[in-house]
Amino acid sequence: MTAQLEHTNFTVSDPAATADWMCDLFGWHIRWQGAAIAGGHTIHVGTDTHYLALYSPQAPEKPRQSNYTTIGGLNHLAVTTDDLDALETRIKAHGFTTGNHADYEPGRRFYFHDADGIEYEVVQYD
Structure with missing residues (x-):
């Protein structure tokens, strides 16, 4: 199972x-x-x-520290795409800034943060 x-x-x-x-x-x-x-x-x-x-x-609180150093924190969410370049263009058009681009085995990726500071990884596998 x-x-x-x-x-x-x-x-x-x-x-x-x-x-x-x-x-x-x-x-x-x-x-x-x-x-x-x-x-x-x-x-x-x-x-x-x-x-x-x-x-x-009803009454959200602002985060107090980096999720990467907090046990149980959300580090990032990842999505996959068949066209990394096209999705990056659309993400930028929404006003998000992309960065940390990398080619790695088995694909390519970049990251962006939303208005709440949540980090997203976008991946295209070869």
């Missing part, structure tokens, strides 16, 4: 705004949205089989 990742749930400042750019850039769709714990709101955005739960509590 093999388990499969179904979703990841993380906190953002504006689930609707985050879901909007994810749908536009990644070709995803909103699967569900509604009230959530602590008076918050959640939007499930992704594909028919995998999604991200974008949660915002």
Whole structure:
């Protein structure tokens, strides 16, 4: 028996705004949205089989330190694409800054941060 990742749930400042750019850039769709714990709101955005739960509590707090040095912190999310250059052009058109480009076995990648400071890795495998 093999388990499969179904979703990841993380906190953002504006689930609707985050879901909007994810749908536009990644070709995803909103699967569900509604009230959530602590008076918050959640939007499930992704594909028919995998999604991200974008949660915002009624009174969100700003992060206090780098996720890379915090046990249990979210370091980054990664998505794959068949056309790295085209997706990078679209990401930049949304106002995000890309960086840390690298070619590595077995592909190419770059990173960008969203308005909440969440880091995304975009990968194209050869």
